[in-house]
Amino acid sequence: MDSEHVRQEVYQFVVKGHLGSEWSDWFDGLTITMVDNGETTLSGPVVDQAALHGVLIKIRDLGLPLLGLSRIEPERGKQSNLLAHTEAEGPGG
DSSP states (O other): OOGGGOOOEEEEEEEESOOOGGGTTTTTTOEEEEOTTSEEEEEEEEOSHHHHHHHHHHHHHTTOOEEEEEEEOOHHHHHHHHHHHHHHHOTTO
8 A cells, every 4th residue: 555645644642640741652753732721632643543552551551531532634635625515516606
């Protein structure tokens, strides 16, 4: 399979508690951001469902309560959806 055609999904995990950026390698390079309210977000591309479950297992193994999980739509996808909608209307609205 050509790597150009492999679409990685981008996810954001929200956990209760703080993790320092030194955990990024352990979480396969996800970006770690501590929030003032005592939460941490981990975000970035996840290659497949097995990797997604792997992140969830790591969160569980650290004993961090999972507060949220979201799939982030890439900006390019939003733009192409908007263009598709505009083109469907055709000239003159």
